[in-house]
Amino acid sequence: MRTSTALVAGALSAGSVVSASWYGGGNGNGHGSLYGESSLNHTCVLEPTLLSCSAATYEPGVDTCCAETFGGLVLATQFWNTYTVLQDEGQKLPKNSWTLHGLWPDFCNGSYTQYCDLNRQYDPEPSPNTTNGLPSGTPVPPYKGPSIATFLKPFGKFDLLAWMNTYWVNRDGPNADFWGHEFSKHATCFSTFDVPCYGPSYKKHEDVVDFFETAIMYYLRLPTFKWLKQGGVTPSNSTQYTLSDFQGILKGKYGATPYIGCSGPRFNTTEAGKGSSDTGRTEISEVWYYSHVKGRTQEGRSVPVEVSPTFTTTCAKTAKALWYYERSDGAEF
Ligand SMILES: *[C@@H]1O[C@H](CO)[C@@H](O)[C@H](O)[C@H]1NC(C)=O
Ligand SMILES: *[C@@H]1O[C@H](CO)[C@@H](O)[C@H](O)[C@H]1NC(C)=O
Ligand SMILES: *[C@@H]1O[C@H](CO)[C@@H](O)[C@H](O)[C@H]1NC(C)=O
Ligand SMILES: *[C@@H]1O[C@H](CO)[C@@H](O)[C@H](O)[C@H]1NC(C)=O
Ligand SMILES: *[C@@H]1O[C@H](CO)[C@@H](O)[C@H](O)[C@H]1NC(C)=O
Numbered sequence: 490m491r492t493s494t495a496l497v498a499g500a501l502s503a504g505s506v507v508s509a510s511w512y513g514g515g516n517g518n519g520h521g522s523l524y525g526e527s528s529l530n531h532t533c534v535l536e537p538t539l540l541s542c543s544a545a546t547y548e549p550g551v552d553t554c555c556a557e558t559f560g561g562l563v564l565a566t567q568f569w570n571t572y573t574v575l576q577d578e579g580q581k582l583p584k585n586s587w588t589l590h591g592l593w594p595d596f597c598n599g600s601y602t603q604y605c606d607l608n609r610q611y612d613p614e615p616s617p618n619t620t621n622g623l624p625s626g627t628p629v630p631p632y633k634g635p636s637i638a639t640f641l642k643p644f645g646k647f648d649l650l651a652w653m654n655t656y657w658v659n660r661d662g663p664n665a666d667f668w669g670h671e672f673s674k675h676a677t678c679f680s681t682f683d684v685p686c687y688g689p690s691y692k693k694h695e696d697v698v699d700f701f702e703t704a705i706m707y708y709l710r711l712p713t714f715k716w717l718k719q720g721g722v723t724p725s726n727s728t729q730y731t732l733s734d735f736q737g738i739l740k741g742k743y744g745a746t747p748y749i750g751c752s753g754p755r756f757n758t759t760e761a762g763k764g765s766s767d768t769g770r771t772e773i774s775e776v777w778y779y780s781h782v783k784g785r786t787q788e789g790r791s792v793p794v795e796v797s798p799t800f801t802t803t804c805a806k807t808a809k810a811l812w813y814y815e816r817s818d819g820a821e822f
Contacts, residue, residue: 523553523605523683530688531555538784540792542597554686557786560594560601560678562794564748565707565778569813572820574661581822582658587713589657590775591671592704594679594786599797604629606677609684609696611637611669614662629673637672638665640694641701649701655822656708668701676700681785703787710789711778716742717813724815731808735773736801743778745793749802750775753812756805769805773813 533555539545541561551558567587573580582588595601604610604620604627611632619626641650659667676682682696682703717723720738722730732749740746753772756762762771780791804811 523559523678523680531686533785536784538790540783541781541786543781553680554683555681555785557594557782558680559596560680561597561781562595562599563707563780563782563786563791564593564595565704565711565780566590566593567708567711567713567776569713569774569776570658570660571814572660572817573658575659576817576820580658580664582816582820583655584821585714585718586656587776589653589704589708591675592700592707592786593675595779599800602678603674604677606673606683609677610673611640611697612673613666613669615674616670632669632673636663636665637669637697640697643692643694644698646698649698649705652705653701656705671704672697672700679786681787699787703789706789707778707791711743713739713776722813724813726812726815729809730773730811730813732769732802732804732806732811735776735811735813739776739778743793745779745795746801747779748775748777748796748800749773749804750777751802751804751811756807756810762805762807762810765807767805767807767810769807769810770803771805771810771812773804773811 531552531554533552536552536555537545539551539556541557541563545551546556546558546561557563568590569587570582573582593601602620603617603622604612604615607620607627607629610629611634612629613632615629615631617626617629619628638650641647653668654664657668658664676696679700680686682700684691684696687695717735717738720734720741722734722738735749736746739749751770751772752774753770756767756769756771757765759771777796779794779796781794782788783790783792
């Protein structure tokens with residue numbers, strides 16, 4: 490969701506936003522196409538398995554449906570929130586678990602693009618409201634159709650829907666609005682989730698279901714709460730932690746240092762941080778795990794990648810400056 494107003498303030502982007510409009514145009518089938526893919530069947534098992542961001546993916550003739558092209562730095566992102574605002578309406582948080590934020594296709598150089606296919610715009614509150622976040626971008630019209638949750642019904646995916654309502658939770662808004670946001674802002678920018686990739690027998694919204702399941706696959710392999718607990722770091726409203734506690738534990742478990750995001754007051758505005766030059770924020774709220782992927786993102790053959798050294802965190806770096814807060818009473822299932 491990054492730079493959203495609905496969720497955690499202070500989530501900054503790793504790099505600059507690039508307009509989606511530089512891509513080659515459509516494929517003539519009425520769906521936007523990032524790379525002008527053919528309407529062939531894209532039988533990827535017959536294609537070489539290329540590692541995203543490697544030179545081979547930039548060679549001519551690569552089937553962009555079978556290798557993640559351009560957006561090959563894949564980020565599996567999660568939230569730690571202590572409440573949802575809507576807990577009294579039953580929108581709660583899962584016990585002993587971070588929640589799913591999304592799966593994002595950053596460019597190999599760390600910048601990214603967003604809202605790449607306005608034919609698949611299901612976000613009721615586009616954020617930003619143009620494709621590049623600037624007045625010069627293409628406006629992203631608010632979606633007014635049936636909720637993206639209804640797209641799962643023809644596929645009979647009620648188990649998926651129930652899971653998503655438990656682990657993919659919005660803050661101060663319906664969960665499905667958040668899913669629509671994540672799909673349209675980010676999933677439409679993966680080459681492997683492009684509509685032509687589903688071949689001639691594409692079923693409407695198959696790409697949406699596929700994206701949800703893929704984002705969940707990555708999430709389930711990254712049990713942040715459990716990993717931190719195994720490293721001795723659990724939510725506490727009395728003990729503060731150090732950034733390197735989180736980085737060290739998660740690097741040990743994942744194999745590469747993730748980005749750690751914080752919200753809340755800046756350290757130098759807190760009592761403990763008076764006079765300090767540390768302006769990092771003090772409440773743990775996000776983690777982004779980076780990877781490259783072999784073949785289709787959907788297959789989950791990912792290789793961990795270190796966070797960019799120029800954008801590792803928004804958190805305070807002073808020892809014992811960070812709160813990993815316990816959830817509010819009544820905020821959990
Ligand atoms: C990063 O890569 C993208 C896609 O290749 C390109 O459009 C963009 O200009 C690059 N950005 C920088 C800062 O090099
Ligand atoms: C986007 O939002 C800004 C700030 O609210 C507003 O000034 C601008 O008109 C909006 N642009 C579009 C295309 O809706
Ligand atoms: C592609 O798939 C369609 C059915 O979805 C089939 O009719 C067609 O023969 C296939 N083409 C090739 C080259 O396999
Ligand atoms: C915190 O640091 C920022 C940046 O140096 C500064 O603008 C701000 O005034 C500081 N706040 C306090 C309360 O010291
Ligand atoms: C812990 O502190 C946070 C931040 O003040 C608060 O939102 C939450 O309700 C607290 N949890 C408990 C169990 O006291």
